[in-house]
Amino acid sequence: MGNPEGSSVSFFLYWEVNLQIARGRLNDLRDRLGDYLPVARQNMGRDLLRTLLADRAMGTEQPLRRVDKYVNVLERSDEMRMLRLRRKTLNPDQRDDVADYERLEDLALVALGKKLFFTEQGTPGLAPEAVKVGDAVAIVHGSKTPMVLRGFEGAAREYRVIGQC
Incomplete structure (x- = not known):
């Protein structure tokens, strides 16, 4: 069960590195976040994990x-x-922890080929690797999943879909 050791290690390292980046990004937003900064910092590990694993994107x-x-x-x-x-x-607690670890290895597959990004408010997101600074995130009418949109150069209010995020 679980992925080959190399792929799980890289996901977990990816999470750790990006957690440090995310916390640094929150510090950059200190003025904008104000009193919410300590709460955002405390929740960032959970928020980042939920983002990297596309929480709720795979149904039940x-x-x-x-x-x-x-x-x-x-x-x-x-x-x-x-x-x-x-x-x-x-012991039973250790077996449960190892089972959770192995479940994470399986869930981590959703992050393959994706890029972590942060909105101007410091909210993490997961998008196709083609995402660029300046792209917009929007929920398109009829969709439950946010999309990354990129405006056409020289065309006002016209966008192309880069992918789901």
């Missing part, structure tokens, strides 16, 4: 109701890899 297969537990397992990924090596000797 992926509700991240236990996101705090998943964040905890992510923060202990080195320990989880070591526990997995001695699976037969684990």
Whole structure:
């Protein structure tokens, strides 16, 4: 179960690196966020994980109701890899943690080929790698999923869809 070790390690490293970037981005928005900054900083790990795993985008297969537990397992990924090596000797809590870790490995596949971005308000998003600074994020009428839109040069109010985000 789970992905090959190399791909899971890269996802977890990707999460850690981007968490640091996200926290730095929040500091850059200190004036804009005001009193909300400590709350945004505290929630960023959860918000980032939900974004990277496209929470709720896969219907009933992926509700991240236990996101705090998943964040905890992510923060202990080195320990989880070591526990997995001695699976037969684990206590029930350790087995649950390893199962959560392996579930994250499977869920992480949604982030492959995607790029993390941040809105001007510091909200993280996940989009196709083609996303660029200046693209717009909008919910198109009839869609449940936000889209990345790019305006045509020289054309007012005309956009092309870059992809879902």
